[in-house]
Amino acid sequence: MAVPDQLTLKRHRDLVGRERRPYIRWLVLALIGLVLLLGLANVFGQKPHTDTAAADGVELEVYSPEHLRSGLFFMSRFTIRAERELEAATLLLDPGWMEGITLNTLVPSPVGEANRDGRIAFDLGRVRAGTEHVFFLHFQVNPTETGRRPQDVELLDGETPLLAIDRTVTIFP
Amino acid sequence: MDLVIRAAVAFAFVYLITRVIGRRELSSMQPFDLILLVMIGDLVQQGVTQNDFSVTGAVLVGGTIALLTVAVSYLSFRFPRLRPALDGEPVIVVEDGKPIERNLRRNRITVEELAAAARQSQLASIEDVRWGVLETNGQISFIPKT
Numbered sequence: 001m002a003v004p005d006q007l008t009l010k011r012h013r014d015l016v017g018r019e020r021r022p023y024i025r026w027l028v029l030a031l032i033g034l035v036l037l038l039g040l041a042n043v044f045g046q047k048p049h050t051d052t053a054a055a056d057g058v059e060l061e062v063y064s065p066e067h068l069r070s071g072l073f074f075m076s077r078f079t080i081r082a083e084r085e086l087e088a089a090t091l092l093l094d095p096g097w098m099e100g101i102t103l104n105t106l107v108p109s110p111v112g113e114a115n116r117d118g119r120i121a122f123d124l125g126r127v128r129a130g131t132e133h134v135f136f137l138h139f140q141v142n143p144t145e146t147g148r149r150p151q152d153v154e155l156l157d158g159e160t161p162l163l164a165i166d167r168t169v170t171i172f173p
Numbered sequence: 174m175d176l177v178i179r180a181a182v183a184f185a186f187v188y189l190i191t192r193v194i195g196r197r198e199l200s201s202m203q204p205f206d207l208i209l210l211v212m213i214g215d216l217v218q219q220g221v222t223q224n225d226f227s228v229t230g231a232v233l234v235g236g237t238i239a240l241l242t243v244a245v246s247y248l249s250f251r252f253p254r255l256r257p258a259l260d261g262e263p264v265i266v267v268e269d270g271k272p273i274e275r276n277l278r279r280n281r282i283t284v285e286e287l288a289a290a291a292r293q294s295q296l297a298s299i300e301d302v303r304w305g306v307l308e309t310n311g312q313i314s315f316i317p318k319t
Contacts, residue, residue: 001269004304004316012306013265013273018257022279028193071223143223144175173179 044172046072053155053163057083060155060163069172071143073104078135080155086127086162091135092154093120096169100145104138119154146173176230179221180237187217188245192261195281260309267305270298270318280307291315 003009010016038044045067052061064076076097080089095118112123127133148170155163202210221234249259256262266276272284284299290313291299299305304316 001303004306007263007265007306009265012263013268013276015264015276015279018262025193025195028189032190032193143225173175 043067045069045170046074048075048077049167051153051165051167053165055163058086058155058157058162060153060165062153062165062167064151064167065169066167067170067172068141070141070145073138073140076137076139078137078153080124080127080133080135082127082129082131082133085129086157088156088158089124089127089133090156090158091122091124092116092156093122094150094152095119096149096151097137099149100142100147100171102140102142104140106138107136110135141171146171176222176225176233177237179223180234181241183217183221184238184241187213263309264307265304266307266313267299267302267315270300270302272299272305276307282307282313287313 003012011018015021046065046069047067048063049066050061050063052059054060059079059081061079061081062076063079065074068074078091080086082089098120106122110122111125112121114121114123122135124133124135148168151167151169153165153167154161222230245259249256264276264280266273266280266282266287272287277284277287287305288299291297291302291305294315296302296315296317301317302315303318306314306316308314
Protein backbone atom coordinates (compact mmCIF):
# COMPACT_ATOMS: atom_id res chain seq x y z
CA MET A 1 0.00 0.00 0.00
CA ALA A 2 1.87 3.03 -1.28
CA VAL A 3 2.10 6.06 0.93
CA PRO A 4 0.82 9.33 -0.67
CA ASP A 5 3.49 11.37 -2.42
CA GLN A 6 5.70 13.59 -0.28
CA LEU A 7 4.73 11.66 2.87
CA THR A 8 6.76 9.07 4.73
CA LEU A 9 5.51 6.69 7.37
CA LYS A 10 8.43 7.48 9.61
CA ARG A 11 7.96 11.22 9.58
CA HIS A 12 4.20 11.65 9.04
CA ARG A 13 2.70 8.59 10.74
CA ASP A 14 5.19 7.70 13.44
CA LEU A 15 6.12 11.39 13.84
CA VAL A 16 9.82 10.62 14.19
CA GLY A 17 11.74 13.86 14.71
CA ARG A 18 8.56 15.63 15.84
CA GLU A 19 8.44 14.30 19.39
CA ARG A 20 9.20 17.65 20.97
CA ARG A 21 6.61 19.65 19.00
CA PRO A 22 3.78 19.32 21.55
CA TYR A 23 6.11 20.46 24.32
CA ILE A 24 7.13 23.53 22.33
CA ARG A 25 3.46 24.34 21.78
CA TRP A 26 2.68 23.93 25.47
CA LEU A 27 5.69 26.04 26.38
CA VAL A 28 4.55 28.89 24.12
CA LEU A 29 1.00 28.63 25.47
CA ALA A 30 2.36 28.63 29.02
CA LEU A 31 4.37 31.77 28.26
CA ILE A 32 1.23 33.46 26.91
CA GLY A 33 -0.59 32.33 30.06
CA LEU A 34 2.20 33.77 32.18
CA VAL A 35 1.83 37.15 30.46
CA LEU A 36 -1.91 37.03 31.19
CA LEU A 37 -1.22 36.24 34.85
CA LEU A 38 1.18 39.18 35.02
CA GLY A 39 -1.61 41.31 33.57
CA LEU A 40 -3.98 40.07 36.29
CA ALA A 41 -1.32 40.91 38.87
CA ASN A 42 -1.34 44.55 37.70
CA VAL A 43 2.16 44.40 36.24
CA PHE A 44 0.93 46.19 33.11
CA GLY A 45 -1.32 48.64 34.99
CA GLN A 46 -3.54 50.45 35.58
CA LYS A 47 -4.61 49.77 39.16
CA PRO A 48 -3.75 52.84 41.26
CA HIS A 49 -1.11 52.69 43.95
CA THR A 50 -1.12 54.70 47.17
CA ASP A 51 2.01 56.51 48.36
CA THR A 52 1.99 58.37 51.62
CA ALA A 53 4.35 60.73 53.40
CA ALA A 54 3.76 62.44 56.72
CA ALA A 55 5.64 64.80 59.00
CA ASP A 56 4.98 67.71 61.39
CA GLY A 57 1.22 67.25 61.43
CA VAL A 58 0.83 67.12 57.66
CA GLU A 59 0.15 64.08 55.54
CA LEU A 60 0.31 63.81 51.77
CA GLU A 61 -1.25 60.88 49.96
CA VAL A 62 -0.86 60.24 46.24
CA TYR A 63 -3.27 57.73 44.71
CA SER A 64 -2.23 57.10 41.14
CA PRO A 65 -1.20 54.20 38.86
CA GLU A 66 2.49 53.38 38.62
CA HIS A 67 2.02 51.21 35.54
CA LEU A 68 0.15 52.42 32.50
CA ARG A 69 -0.36 51.56 28.86
CA SER A 70 -0.41 53.81 25.81
CA GLY A 71 -3.74 55.53 25.28
CA LEU A 72 -5.20 54.83 28.74
CA PHE A 73 -7.27 57.31 30.71
CA PHE A 74 -6.38 57.51 34.37
CA MET A 75 -6.91 59.58 37.46
CA SER A 76 -4.53 60.79 40.13
CA ARG A 77 -5.73 61.93 43.52
CA PHE A 78 -3.67 64.04 45.88
CA THR A 79 -4.90 64.27 49.46
CA ILE A 80 -3.45 66.67 52.00
CA ARG A 81 -4.45 66.03 55.62
CA ALA A 82 -3.44 68.93 57.80
CA GLU A 83 -3.41 68.90 61.59
CA ARG A 84 -1.97 72.40 61.44
CA GLU A 85 -2.74 75.23 59.09
CA LEU A 86 -0.90 75.53 55.79
CA GLU A 87 -0.79 79.11 54.57
CA ALA A 88 -0.10 78.35 50.93
CA ALA A 89 -0.12 74.66 50.12
CA THR A 90 1.70 74.01 46.89
CA LEU A 91 2.11 70.75 45.04
CA LEU A 92 5.24 70.42 42.94
CA LEU A 93 5.07 67.77 40.24
CA ASP A 94 7.92 66.39 38.15
CA PRO A 95 7.67 67.03 34.39
CA GLY A 96 7.20 63.24 34.11
CA TRP A 97 3.58 63.83 35.09
CA MET A 98 2.95 65.67 31.83
CA GLU A 99 5.57 64.22 29.49
CA GLY A 100 3.63 62.34 26.79
CA ILE A 101 0.53 62.51 28.97
CA THR A 102 -2.37 64.85 28.24
CA LEU A 103 -3.94 66.58 31.21
CA ASN A 104 -7.68 66.51 30.54
CA THR A 105 -8.93 68.31 33.61
CA LEU A 106 -8.10 69.17 37.19
CA VAL A 107 -10.53 69.51 40.05
CA PRO A 108 -10.78 71.75 41.98
CA SER A 109 -9.03 74.45 39.99
CA PRO A 110 -5.89 75.54 41.82
CA VAL A 111 -5.38 79.13 42.88
CA GLY A 112 -2.44 79.31 40.51
CA GLU A 113 -0.15 77.31 38.27
CA ALA A 114 3.49 78.03 37.65
CA ASN A 115 6.85 76.66 36.68
CA ARG A 116 9.34 76.20 39.50
CA ASP A 117 12.79 75.25 38.36
CA GLY A 118 11.45 72.92 35.68
CA ARG A 119 8.71 71.45 37.80
CA ILE A 120 5.01 72.19 37.66
CA ALA A 121 3.59 73.98 40.68
CA PHE A 122 -0.07 73.95 41.64
CA ASP A 123 -0.91 76.54 44.27
CA LEU A 124 -3.77 75.05 46.27
CA GLY A 125 -4.21 77.97 48.68
CA ARG A 126 -4.87 77.77 52.40
CA VAL A 127 -5.54 74.44 54.08
CA ARG A 128 -7.03 74.92 57.52
CA ALA A 129 -6.00 72.85 60.53
CA GLY A 130 -8.00 69.64 60.93
CA THR A 131 -9.17 69.61 57.31
CA GLU A 132 -8.45 67.57 54.26
CA HIS A 133 -7.76 68.96 50.82
CA VAL A 134 -8.38 66.68 47.85
CA PHE A 135 -7.08 67.50 44.40
CA PHE A 136 -7.82 65.42 41.28
CA LEU A 137 -5.98 65.31 37.99
CA HIS A 138 -7.46 63.42 35.04
CA PHE A 139 -5.09 62.31 32.32
CA GLN A 140 -4.77 60.30 29.14
CA VAL A 141 -1.49 58.72 28.08
CA ASN A 142 -0.65 59.71 24.52
CA PRO A 143 -1.19 56.67 22.28
CA THR A 144 2.41 56.42 21.07
CA GLU A 145 4.01 57.08 24.44
CA THR A 146 6.12 54.43 26.15
CA GLY A 147 8.90 54.39 28.73
CA ARG A 148 9.71 54.99 32.35
CA ARG A 149 10.04 58.33 34.09
CA PRO A 150 10.04 59.85 37.57
CA GLN A 151 6.79 61.28 38.86
CA ASP A 152 7.98 62.74 42.14
CA VAL A 153 5.63 64.89 44.17
CA GLU A 154 6.56 67.51 46.72
CA LEU A 155 4.36 69.46 49.08
CA LEU A 156 5.39 72.96 50.09
CA ASP A 157 3.92 75.56 52.36
CA GLY A 158 4.83 78.71 50.49
CA GLU A 159 8.53 78.23 49.87
CA THR A 160 9.06 75.74 52.70
CA PRO A 161 9.36 72.10 51.63
CA LEU A 162 7.23 69.86 53.84
CA LEU A 163 6.93 66.43 52.29
CA ALA A 164 8.21 64.56 49.27
CA ILE A 165 7.19 61.32 47.60
CA ASP A 166 9.47 59.63 45.09
CA ARG A 167 7.62 57.58 42.54
CA THR A 168 8.14 56.29 39.04
CA VAL A 169 5.65 55.53 36.32
CA THR A 170 6.15 52.91 33.62
CA ILE A 171 4.18 53.17 30.39
CA PHE A 172 3.85 49.95 28.42
CA PRO A 173 3.25 50.05 24.65
CA MET B 174 7.98 54.54 12.69
CA ASP B 175 6.16 53.01 15.64
CA LEU B 176 3.23 52.09 13.37
CA VAL B 177 5.46 49.75 11.38
CA ILE B 178 6.86 48.22 14.58
CA ARG B 179 3.38 47.81 16.05
CA ALA B 180 2.14 46.16 12.85
CA ALA B 181 5.16 43.82 12.81
CA VAL B 182 4.65 42.85 16.46
CA ALA B 183 0.93 42.23 15.87
CA PHE B 184 1.76 40.13 12.80
CA ALA B 185 4.29 38.05 14.73
CA PHE B 186 1.88 37.58 17.63
CA VAL B 187 -1.06 36.54 15.45
CA TYR B 188 1.26 34.21 13.48
CA LEU B 189 2.49 32.62 16.71
CA ILE B 190 -1.04 32.26 18.02
CA THR B 191 -2.27 30.56 14.87
CA ARG B 192 0.70 28.17 15.00
CA VAL B 193 0.21 27.17 18.63
CA ILE B 194 -3.56 26.92 18.93
CA GLY B 195 -3.62 23.96 16.60
CA ARG B 196 -4.67 23.43 13.03
CA ARG B 197 -8.01 21.79 13.76
CA GLU B 198 -9.26 24.86 15.62
CA LEU B 199 -8.41 26.99 12.61
CA SER B 200 -10.17 24.84 10.05
CA SER B 201 -13.38 24.13 11.95
CA MET B 202 -15.05 27.52 11.91
CA GLN B 203 -18.17 27.37 14.03
CA PRO B 204 -20.22 30.61 14.38
CA PHE B 205 -18.49 31.29 17.71
CA ASP B 206 -15.05 30.91 16.11
CA LEU B 207 -16.03 33.34 13.38
CA ILE B 208 -17.11 35.95 15.91
CA LEU B 209 -13.95 35.32 17.90
CA LEU B 210 -11.87 35.86 14.78
CA VAL B 211 -13.55 39.21 14.10
CA MET B 212 -13.03 40.18 17.76
CA ILE B 213 -9.32 39.34 17.63
CA GLY B 214 -8.98 41.34 14.41
CA ASP B 215 -10.65 44.34 16.01
CA LEU B 216 -8.56 44.15 19.18
CA VAL B 217 -5.32 43.81 17.25
CA GLN B 218 -6.27 46.72 14.97
CA GLN B 219 -6.81 49.00 17.95
CA GLY B 220 -3.44 48.12 19.35
CA VAL B 221 -1.74 48.74 16.01
CA THR B 222 -3.31 51.95 14.70
CA GLN B 223 -4.68 53.35 17.97
CA ASN B 224 -5.96 56.87 17.24
CA ASP B 225 -4.36 57.12 13.83
CA PHE B 226 -7.09 57.61 11.23
CA SER B 227 -4.77 58.74 8.45
CA VAL B 228 -4.41 57.19 5.01
CA THR B 229 -0.64 57.26 5.54
CA GLY B 230 -1.08 55.13 8.66
CA ALA B 231 -3.33 52.66 6.83
CA VAL B 232 -0.79 52.39 3.99
CA LEU B 233 2.09 51.80 6.44
CA VAL B 234 0.24 49.12 8.40
CA GLY B 235 -1.25 47.43 5.33
CA GLY B 236 2.14 47.51 3.61
CA THR B 237 3.93 46.06 6.63
CA ILE B 238 1.48 43.17 6.95
CA ALA B 239 1.58 42.47 3.20
CA LEU B 240 5.37 42.53 3.11
CA LEU B 241 5.70 40.26 6.14
CA THR B 242 3.19 37.82 4.64
CA VAL B 243 5.25 37.60 1.46
CA ALA B 244 8.47 37.36 3.51
CA VAL B 245 7.18 34.40 5.54
CA SER B 246 5.89 32.73 2.40
CA TYR B 247 9.25 33.26 0.66
CA LEU B 248 11.19 31.92 3.66
CA SER B 249 9.01 28.83 3.66
CA PHE B 250 9.56 28.37 -0.08
CA ARG B 251 13.28 29.14 -0.13
CA PHE B 252 14.34 27.28 3.01
CA PRO B 253 12.63 23.87 3.31
CA ARG B 254 14.12 23.36 6.77
CA LEU B 255 12.00 26.26 8.02
CA ARG B 256 8.78 24.85 6.60
CA PRO B 257 7.85 22.63 9.56
CA ALA B 258 8.17 25.61 11.91
CA LEU B 259 6.44 28.11 9.63
CA ASP B 260 3.69 25.99 8.09
CA GLY B 261 3.63 22.75 10.07
CA GLU B 262 3.65 19.28 8.54
CA PRO B 263 0.93 16.85 7.47
CA VAL B 264 0.06 14.05 9.88
CA ILE B 265 -1.33 10.68 8.85
CA VAL B 266 -4.42 10.00 10.96
CA VAL B 267 -5.93 7.00 9.15
CA GLU B 268 -4.10 4.04 7.67
CA ASP B 269 -5.90 1.28 5.85
CA GLY B 270 -9.27 2.03 7.45
CA LYS B 271 -7.91 2.27 10.97
CA PRO B 272 -7.65 5.58 12.86
CA ILE B 273 -4.23 6.23 14.39
CA GLU B 274 -5.26 7.10 17.94
CA ARG B 275 -1.97 8.64 18.99
CA ASN B 276 -1.96 11.13 16.12
CA LEU B 277 -5.63 11.95 16.60
CA ARG B 278 -5.10 12.56 20.29
CA ARG B 279 -2.10 14.72 19.64
CA ASN B 280 -4.18 16.96 17.37
CA ARG B 281 -7.27 16.84 19.60
CA ILE B 282 -9.41 15.14 16.96
CA THR B 283 -12.09 12.66 18.00
CA VAL B 284 -13.05 9.61 15.94
CA GLU B 285 -16.49 11.21 15.54
CA GLU B 286 -14.94 14.30 13.98
CA LEU B 287 -12.85 12.08 11.74
CA ALA B 288 -15.96 10.18 10.63
CA ALA B 289 -17.76 13.48 9.95
CA ALA B 290 -14.84 14.68 7.83
CA ALA B 291 -14.92 11.37 5.93
CA ARG B 292 -18.64 11.76 5.28
CA GLN B 293 -18.01 15.24 3.90
CA SER B 294 -15.68 13.53 1.44
CA GLN B 295 -18.49 11.12 0.42
CA LEU B 296 -16.98 8.25 2.40
CA ALA B 297 -19.55 6.36 4.44
CA SER B 298 -17.07 4.81 6.83
CA ILE B 299 -13.53 5.31 8.02
CA GLU B 300 -12.98 1.71 7.01
CA ASP B 301 -13.34 2.87 3.41
CA VAL B 302 -10.31 5.13 3.84
CA ARG B 303 -6.88 4.04 2.76
CA TRP B 304 -5.09 7.14 3.92
CA GLY B 305 -6.41 10.02 5.99
CA VAL B 306 -4.05 12.97 6.26
CA LEU B 307 -4.43 16.01 8.48
CA GLU B 308 -3.07 18.75 6.23
CA THR B 309 -1.24 21.87 7.37
CA ASN B 310 -4.37 24.01 6.79
CA GLY B 311 -6.36 21.87 9.24
CA GLN B 312 -8.41 20.03 6.60
CA ILE B 313 -8.38 16.24 6.55
CA SER B 314 -7.88 14.77 3.11
CA PHE B 315 -8.91 11.19 2.40
CA ILE B 316 -7.65 8.72 -0.15
CA PRO B 317 -10.29 5.99 -0.49
CA LYS B 318 -9.66 2.31 -0.90
CA THR B 319 -10.15 1.30 -4.48
